[in-house]
Amino acid sequence: MKKEAWFGLTILFGIIITLFIFMPAPADITNGHMGLLMLALIVAAIMLGFPTAFTLMGMGVGFTLYAYQDMGTRLAVEQTLDLMVLRTYAVMTNDVLIAVPLFIFMGYLVERANLIEKLFNSLHLVMARIPGSLAVATIITCAVFATATGIVGAVVTLMGLLALPAMLKAGYDVKLSAGSITAGGCLGIMIPPSVLLIVYGAVAGVSVVKLYAAAFFPGLMLATLYVVYVIILAKLKPKMAPPLSEEDKRITLPEFAENIKNAISNKALPGLLTALKGKRNASMPAKTLLYQLFITLLPAIVFFGAMGITYGIVTAPAPQQTYELQEMGFGSFDTPSDSYSSGLAEPPGAGGLAEPPGTLNEPPGAEPMAQAAVEEVTATETVIADEAGRTNAPMTFWIIFFTGLALLLIFYTFFTFARLEIFKMLLASFFPLAILILAVLGSIVFGFATPSEAAAMGAFGGLLLAFAYRRLNMAMLKESMYLAAKTSAMVCWLFVGSSIFSAAFALLGGQEIINAWVLSMDLTPVEFMIMAQIVIFLLGWPLEWTEIIVIFMPIFLPLLGHYNIDPLFFGILVALNLQTAFLSPPVAMSAFYLKGVAPPHVTLNQIFLGMLPFMGIQIFALILLYVFPQIGLWLPEVLYK
Known part of the structure; x- marks a missing residue:
């Protein structure tokens, strides 16, 4: 036995x-x-x-x-x-519980959109110069994909097929490789939108919206601790995570990029701008150059667009309430006399109410002072009503703007055609998933939608992703619906x-x-x-x-x-x-998922040993969260005061 x-x-x-x-x-x-x-x-x-x-x-x-x-x-x-x-x-x-099947359905759609391979390839090229780049890229890929799907078994299995052979081929330690995949794949049960948090909210009677807001930063903290551990380990013990060879770091450039690089510049922005002038673009279609220039300028467009929207929000004049001064009395409401024709009337012969003899008069000088006060209030209301200008932007806005502008200039200074190709790979893999996740989370956290409505939006987004990547067909849709129904029934x-x-x-x-x-x-x-x-x-x-x-x-x-x-x-x-429930033997399901797709020489004991350091990191993160509870409570306190 x-x-x-x-x-x-x-x-x-x-x-x-x-x-x-x-x-x-x-x-x-x-x-x-x-x-x-x-x-x-x-x-x-x-x-x-x-x-x-x-x-x-x-x-x-x-x-x-x-x-x-x-x-x-x-x-x-x-x-x-x-x-x-x-x-x-x-x-x-x-x-x-309505959100459970919808989130699960979204996860299966994203899983079958075949994004994970593109995501891993682009991230490991982005991290190429970081120690332990393959393991770091594996953890980040697992975190993003597990967050989008929430299905630990699917993430661990797919990364076991994709990342484990690449890491073993590069000479990575078996235990470090296995630990990175299994620990990264489990992040989906912590980082929203998490089915675990929905289940806990239903059991405990706690708002799922607040749980999502509270879990966001602790989940990111745990993923960051994993990455820091891998980088430190790779720096101290290079044999466990050797750096990538130059051939693995090399990026094949398309023909237009090679031509511009050799004839003009290796920098993407100046090279493309110069190529559009005169005879230099004779061998390159202007349409291609304009398309590549648009992709190159996309970070700047997003930055200035976001700052423009923010400027409009922070400088918008505060809404003013105008009040119309009226004399107190029955006639102050300007009610037509025939509206209350059946109301109370003066008794016959009363002659109306009159001032009693010896009425008190205003003290000397009181009437001009009252008139001046009324004129001052009227003038103030007129200024408020006529004011169409905006308030000045706070200093924090300008600090953020100029800091971002400086970072943007540095970014374009080092933005070569090779980095442009990596950026396009990220646009095709990372950003669609990130936008889907942020749209779902943002609509929940900021109160635009309930978890059930946001889950429906996420499921629709998963359909759009599968359609965009040409993976949407009847067989794939039926399989996703069957698996979602099966998992939802289990829950x-x-x-x-x-x-x-x-x-x-x-x-x-x-x-x-x-x-x-x-x-x-x-x-x-x-x-x-x-x-x-x-x-x-x-x-x-x-x-x-x-x-x-x-x-x-x-x-x-x-x-x-x-x-x-x-x-x-x-x-x-x-x-x-x-998180330990998926990493602790003997019922460490992520270990069995990985063992099912790992090469024969990778034993279950090696996988268990590889998971133990990451379990220690989880305990350390638990202590950090307990000592500094604002890591989790700050965001819900700010959003839901």
Whole structure:
């Protein structure tokens, strides 16, 4: 038997032995103890390979019948069936879950648009002069692609087919190569739009919009830490990540670029501008030159366009409210007299109200002062009404503008025809995905659309990408829809099963026992947070993130209020912690995905060893986020004050 199987069986037997040690004598067993027994049995059943969703439902139904056994068989069955129907209906009416199938459908469309190869090739040329460039490009490619798809297995499998042979051919260490692919592929479960955050939001009752805003910077931080680790390791141990050869860095230029480079200049902007003049473009069509010039000027066009829009926003005059001064009294509303013909009238012979004798007069000089005040207010309102000019732009705008302008000049100074070809490769691979991701995230984070609406927009964007890359056909569309329906059904059945299981667990009193046990330890909020994250980290070894979220989060969530812990911050810590669920043996699914497509000489143990340093980075990132919570909370606080 393999070592991995022995390791899994050891954990399983450890759970069972611990269960028998801590369970009381049969005579002292209460319903609460049966709830804890149910919790331990579900972990053992999942490790034995039983389907998670239906195991949750089966145990939930069985233990609910046990809880209602004193009512008699008929009533117990009725109560159990009612519980199943109510919990299933609650899941079906959860609006948050509508986004799940749409995001999954978007992921499968993007995966089948065949962008990953172009993305990896362009990024590894961009990073060619950075130590460990292939591994860095692999992590960035995995991060971008995993963010767009959210499907860890697809990203790890595709990168295993594409990047692993390239890294092994370049002499990279097997463990570093495997670790870069598996760790990078898991970033999609953390960086929005993440299905994990939707599931956590549905379980915890936390806004998915705020979760996405809070997870953005921690996800980028984790990806950056991976890249920094690879660069430092490649710098200290060049044998583990040798630099690329000159042949691998060479870029083949098209004919027009070679002609301009040899005859005029190697710099793209001056070369193209000069080639448009006089006889120098006789051998090159003007249409080609203008098209290449447009691509070359695209960064400048985007920069000046963005700054122009920003200038219009920051200098727009504040909206002014104008108020019309009116004398107080019944006649101040200028109501036509016939509008209220049936209203109150003066009594006959009253002669109207008159000033009483000896009316108080204004003090001397008061009338000119009041008239002057009225004239001053009128003049001020006239100035406001007539003011059509804009306010001055703040100094921050000009600092950003001139800094960007200087960077733009430096960019064009070193922008050669070789870099122009790399830029065009990025335009064909990186930027479409980046625009799709930013459009989906931006519409959610800035409140333009709900997660479900943004997911629909993302699915439509995936269709457009597949069409633009000529990959959209009926067979591809049917396969994507089938896989999206299959994955969505798995997630929804998990929700149904976990809802029934959680209801049975609470009915038996298991939640009360755990709450009483935790509260009896008299932990501080810091100690509770550390204990919770350690438990989740250990659960990541035998279980996947879906099982941890739907089974164990309902146990922790009721305790957060007692320790004054924000469920939003707790969710981001959990999402960062659950990266380990895909990297920790024996149920490290990303390792098995990679092993399935790796060359025969790459062993599973090498893949596991390669993942361990990245698990250490995840723990370090978790500590950073806990010590500096504003990494995650700053953006939602700014956007949703």
